Amino acid sequence: MERILAQYKVYSATVTIKDVDGVGLYLVQEPYLNPELKRTVEKFAKSLLKSKVNVTYERVLRMVSESKVEGDPELLSYYVFKKVKYGDLTIPIYDEKVERVECYGLGIPVKVVHTTFKNYLRLASNLIFVDQRELEDLQDRFNLGKDGIYAESYTPEGHKVVEYKSEEGFQLEVIKRFSATPSVSKVCRDLKCNFDALAYLWEGMEQGGLYVIGGNPYATKALMNSILLLSKSDLKIVTIESSPKFNFEGRNWLKVDARISSEDLSNFLAASQPDVLLADMRLNLLKSLLSCPCNSMMLFTDLRSVRDIMSLIVSYLGKRYKYLFLARLSGIAIYDKDLRAYSVDKLRRKTVVRRLNLSPKALALRNKGGLNDIVERLHSRREFLERVVEDNVSDEIQIRQILREYLGK
Known part of the structure; x- marks a missing residue:
């Protein structure tokens, strides 16, 4: 037909x-x-x-x-x-x-x-x-x-x-969508992003944890690239990609080809000690990635459903690494025409993934932070994103000034 x-x-x-x-x-x-x-x-x-x-x-x-x-x-x-x-x-x-x-x-x-x-x-x-x-x-x-x-x-x-x-x-x-300095306002405007979900991911990334990002890899990587450029400039960032899309020029940035062996990757991560790790989710490297002691980790895949992501990872990993993955997993996000975020709740021996509706409870519990403080930060992040997109702010200095207004950075 x-x-x-x-x-x-x-x-x-x-x-x-x-x-x-x-x-x-x-x-x-x-x-x-x-x-x-x-x-x-x-x-x-x-x-x-x-x-x-x-x-x-x-x-x-x-x-x-x-x-x-x-x-x-x-x-x-x-x-x-x-x-x-x-x-x-x-x-x-x-x-x-x-x-x-x-x-x-x-x-x-x-x-x-x-x-x-x-x-x-x-x-x-x-x-x-x-x-x-x-x-x-x-x-x-x-x-x-x-x-x-x-x-x-x-x-x-x-x-x-x-x-x-x-x-x-x-x-x-x-x-074609690669930008030498991906502006958060341009990326969000081009992708018509859900600000609630992006604010949640931004907050989660800064607090630390493991996130699996599914869907269109060009969109998700552009989003996280632009958001991470707003974070502290002294962070050590490691990217592991089969096809380079990230750009953190001028930052403490190390690039690794995803064709690296699992053993070499383990040795590299142990030596480099990154603060943030952004990697293509290759199953043969998954155990090495999970063993990395970095604060924040984001794994990118083109899978477009929570069920597919969880089934693939859990079925591939052995018992030990399966529980390590579930213990470290903080959230899942999927971009398919829009960004959807899912929080992860640990209930006794069961891990439950739920669609996020700007519910910061999981973040507060995991980090023992005050719920009100996290709610306030999430709203501040959302308002910042809305403003720079609505006002079409592209100048990085001006974006930084607005960021300080909302988050004091």
């Missing part, structure tokens, strides 16, 4: 989102360009590449229109722009509804993460590279090095590009 879910324009190309037997597709259809116009496109592209200026579509359109060459200026501008930017990746990169582009090598469809159709996790596209030279050209366009197994760079548009290399070739990922 085939259904068209959406259709829209990106420059002169048409993007169609389809569901075919439960599989989500991202299809790019380009207008026809005859051989004569192709030669015109080549001339414009050669001129722009030679000038080495930062090319925008508007600049190309203006140049083509002023030249008064034969042919539709928008059609020509589209192909020139595609030629000088990122080739077949140009449309998904410039599609504002796409937040991530993944290229897994020759002969494999490019995948995209779409902001509107996240229930598919990834949409397979009809964009397929068949020539190694095209991929090598992209390496040059993205200013990625040819040595080492990992490289990263930033595009002029501010997107982060990461590259993984192996004997079979290399893979590219363009992370």
Whole structure:
């Protein structure tokens, strides 16, 4: 069964989102360009590449229109722009509804993460590279090095590009929502976040504990990145990721590749003694992570239900680590169109996970703090978040000043 879910324009190309037997597709259809116009496109592209200026579509359109060459200026501008930017990746990169582009090598469809159709996790596209030279050209366009197994760079548009290399070739990922300094106001506004749930997670992270964060990893990591940047600047932060999304430049920050062995990770964590640990939830590393004595830990997974998260972890861990996990678990949060938070209550030998309705009781009991104090802090955090988002405050100095008004930091 085939259904068209959406259709829209990106420059002169048409993007169609389809569901075919439960599989989500991202299809790019380009207008026809005859051989004569192709030669015109080549001339414009050669001129722009030679000038080495930062090319925008508007600049190309203006140049083509002023030249008064034969042919539709928008059609020509589209192909020139595609030629000088990122080739077949140009449309998904410039599609504002796409937040991530993944290229897994020759002969494999490019995948995209779409902001509107996240229930598919990834949409397979009809964009397929068949020539190694095209991929090598992209390496040059993205200013990625040819040595080492990992490289990263930033595009002029501010997107982060990461590259993984192996004997079979290399893979590219363009992370469009990555920001060098993720602002809490922008992230919350983009994601339309539930402030109650985020305030609870923020409070819990600062008090300490283990939280499992499920759902869209791009959204959850952006949220926690922006919140953690508001915390004390002297915290030692360790991130463990298979695909880097966090950015704590200028902080006490150590990065670890999630492909590390369990033994090496245990030794690293014992030596580094982080205050905050943010990690992809890889089952083979779970025991090492649970043994880490850090104050706050957040594990990120793309699972989207409490039942799935708990079942997977508990069934994987042995008896000893199962009880260690349940003893350390402080809460669960899931982002799927909105952020939902769940508190964890320890009732005798039973652990109960409940949907949070701004109930700080679990926090107060766990930390032996006054309930009224925690209620007041939660409301202050919520009011701070509401204000910076409503007033669209992007300046970090101003955000800090407002934070001091509400929380005295």
